[in-house]
Amino acid sequence: MxxxxxxxxxxxxxxxxxxxxxxxxxxxxxxxQSPKVMIIACSDSRVDPATIFGSRPGEVFVVRNVAALVPPFDASGGLHGVSAALEFAVTKLQVEEILVLGHGACGGVNAALTQSLADAKPGEGGFVAEWIGLLDDAREKVVSEHGVSEAGQTALEQEGVRVSIANLKTFPFVQKALDDGTLSIHGAVFALADGKLRVLEDGDSFVPA
Incomplete structure (x- = not known):
């Protein structure tokens, strides 16, 4: 330890x-700094992007949070850590690519799937519960097909990446960069058990890299 x-x-x-x-x-x-890639990853201690991709200091701009989630654009004010990092990366650093990196055995995704924190209070799991509420719609889709199971866990980890990518596109400065052709978005899930990286292709299937 x-x-x-x-x-x-x-x-x-x-x-x-x-x-x-x-x-x-x-x-x-x-x-x-002048990184070309932004990575949105999970805070999980087992999935450090620099370790997985062998990147050196200065090469990637990283923001990490529970379950590698991106909230939708919200101009109402407040403390928006992920949104602030995204704004800085796209408008100031002018990164050319964004990768949303999910991972296997994700605790945040499992909490969303099992709803284990549904009645938790802030400071007792409630902050996490509110955050992973971003996966509520995806959870309904996954549970209807796979139930609360190992297959459901894997499916929701992948759906979480899709949710974050969709939310990225609600940010006007992200959409503008996409329209201008100066930015591209990717999704992937890293599996702890077998060490494989599965990349989202054409917004549909995750295939081994």
Whole structure:
């Protein structure tokens, strides 16, 4: 198990190794960033996008949250972390691609499927319950076909990616970039059990990469 002291030890190894070896690159990164890809991923400790894709610092702009969800566009104000990151990535960094990355054995998706937090209060699971409510319509579709089962879990993980992609397109600046041909959107699910990445093709099927 990793504790804060282990993180500090890791920092010392990094600072005395990789950072020194690539000092010129880190000096360059200190002046700014220009990633071409944004990844929207789950907060789950097992699915770090940099680890899965072997990306280096400065190469991808990442936002992570429970179940890798994107809410629909909402101009009413409030604290919108995912929306803020999306706005920054598309309008300021001008990323060329967005990847919504779901994953197998997702706890947030399982909570949505089983409705295990349906009556929870904020601070006792209620924040999560409200957030994964974004999957309510998808859940109905999945349960009608697969029930609350392992197959249903996998299906809802995939549907969650589709939901987030659909919600991405409700943001005017995203839709404009899509219309202008300066942005493309992708979806994928990484399976923990077999290590396979399945990519969404033509908005319909997930196929092994």
């Amino acid at each position: 990793t504790h804060f002291s282990d993180l500090v030890d890791g920092y010392y190894r990094f600072r005395g190794g990789e950072w020194l070896e690539e000092r010129e690159r880190w000096s360059e990164l200190a002046t700014g």
